[in-house]
Structures are given as structure tokens and as C-alpha cells.
Amino acid sequence: MDSFVFADDANEQDRRECLKTIQSYRDKTLGIQKGTEVYNETSAGYDKVMSTAKYKGPEELVRVMEDLFPNNRDQVKVLDAASGTGLCGVAMFQAGFTNLDAVDASAGMLAEAKKKNVYQRLICEYLGENKLGIKDRIYDAVTMSGETTSGELGENLVPSSAFQELASIIKPGGVLVNVTRKENSGNVPDEEGKWKLESKKTIPAYLFDKEGVVLTYRIV
Numbered sequence: 327m328d329s330f331v332f333a334d335d336a337n338e339q340d341r342r343e344c345l346k347t348i349q350s351y352r353d354k355t356l357g358i359q360k361g362t363e364v365y366n367e368t369s370a371g372y373d374k375v376m377s378t379a380k381y382k383g384p385e386e387l388v389r390v391m392e393d394l395f396p397n398n399r400d401q402v403k404v405l406d407a408a409s410g411t412g413l414c415g416v417a418m419f420q421a422g423f424t425n426l427d428a429v430d431a432s433a434g435m436l437a438e439a440k441k442k443n444v445y446q447r448l449i450c451e452y453l454g455e456n457k458l459g460i461k462d463r464i465y466d467a468v469t470m471s472g473e474t475t476s477g478e479l480g481e482n483l484v485p486s487s488a489f490q491e492l493a494s495i496i497k498p499g500g501v502l503v504n505v506t507r508k509e510n511s512g513n514v515p516d517e518e519g520k521w522k523l524e525s526k527k528t529i530p531a532y533l534f535d536k537e538g539v540v541l542t543y544r545i546v
């Protein structure tokens with residue numbers, strides 16, 4: 327039986343709601359359309375659910391981004407992929423990354439993200455399925471955190487094929503930073519020589535105090 331560690335201030339109802347919601351995000355039988363509906367339906371309560379689950383993805387992502395970009399962070403153009411309600415956007419903005427765009431498949435999650443006022447462009451699109459319509463290599467970094475996928479797993483609906491397109495809109499020498507659960511931390515295979523795994527950092531408490539990883543890929 328899996329054990330879950332919740333935030334100290336979470337009451338019984340918060341805990342129940344949190345588990346129910348996160349389990350619905352992990353239901354691999356839903357497929358991309360139904361999965362997005364689940365995110366739409368739960369978007370208003372998402373931030374509280376993640377706080378109850380002691381979600382540390384945004385702060386761990388920012389730690390790595392700060393090391394990668396020590397200076398002039400306002401000039402670093404970042405796409406927050408599968409941005410959700412913008413928790414990572416807020417954390418990055420506070421660290422000086424003010425040139426931020428967001429993409430997510432869920433209009434409900436993006437509507438919550440918009441309220442945070444940290445993104446310049448909000449793109450509602452399915453990564454891996456539809457094209458973003460961005461032709462040029464304009465981003466210095468693409469970030470991804472949450473239960474978002476890595477490797478072949480495709481959990482949470484971002485297929486590894488999405489990495490191909492994301493890599494194609496990052497400038498040569500730029501980075502793709504993916505924060506995820508340890509169980510999902512398979513390296514995304516580089517079939518066309520477009521990126522290299524630069525680092526893999528283990529984080530002791532990512533969600534429910536369980537381990538996670540931050541994978542940094544350098545775009546060739």
C-alpha cells in the first residue's frame with residue numbers, strides 16, 4: 327500500500343480531496359481528451375490540492391533555472407510547457423524570469439494561470455498532437471514540471487514525441503528542464519541528435535515527500 331505524506335495544515339477533507347484529484351490525474355485509461363476534461367474540472371482547486379500534496383516541483387525547477395541562468399534573467403525567453411495554473415510561472419517570475427509564455431491543453435488550467443499575471447502569451451494546445459505554430463527557435467528554455475511525462479511513459483498525456491517539437495523551438499545551446507516523479511524519470515531518447523541529457527538531479531521530496539528528479543537537456 328502506497329503511503330502519502332500531506333501538508334501539516336491539511337484537514338481530513340483536504341487530504342481526501344487531494345488524493346482523489348491526484349489519482350484522477352494518474353488514470354492512464356482516460357486518454358488525452360478525457361484527461362484534459364479532468365484538468366478543466368479540477369482547475370479551480372488545483373493549487374490547494376498541490377499544496378496539500380506538498381508539491382515542490384516549482385521551487386526545484388527554479389533552483390535549477392537559477393543555476394543555468396545566473397544573470398539577466400529578464401532576457402531569458404522561457405516557454406512553460408504543460409504550465410497548468412502557473413505555479414512554476416509564478417516561482418520563475420519571482421526569481422526574475424519575467425519573459426515567460428505558457429502552453430497547456432486545458433483551457434480551465436490556463437484561465438487560472440492567466441489570473442496570476444506572469445505569462446505574456448498563453449497557448450491552448452495539445453503537445454505532441456497538434457503543432458504549436460511556432461516556426462523559429464525562439465526560446466532559451468522550455469520548462470516542464472508536474473506529473474508531466476518523460477521517456478516513453480506518456481503518463482499525464484504529454485507523449486515523448488512532444489519533445490521533438492519542443493526541442494525544435496529552443497535556440498541551439500538552450501535547455502529543456504523537466505521535473506518529474508522518480509518513477510517517470512526515464513531519459514527521453516535522442517533519436518535525431520537534437521539534444522543531450524546534461525544533468526539528472528535527484529530531489530528528496532517532490533510530491534507527498536517522495537523523491538523526484540530534475541532532468542536538464544541541452545539543445546544541440
Ligand SMILES: C[S@@+](CC[C@H](N)C(=O)[O-])C[C@H]1O[C@@H](n2cnc3c(N)ncnc32)[C@H](O)[C@@H]1O
Pocket residue numbers: 351362365376383384407408409410411412413414429430431432435451452453454470471472473474482483484485
Ligand atoms: C499536474 S499538471 C502540472 C501543471 C504545472 N506544470 C505545475 O507544475 O503545477 C499537468 C498539466 O499538464 C497539462 N497537459 C497534460 N498533457 C498535455 C498535453 N499533451 N499538452 C499540453 N498540456 C498537457 C494538463 O492540462 C495539466 O495542466
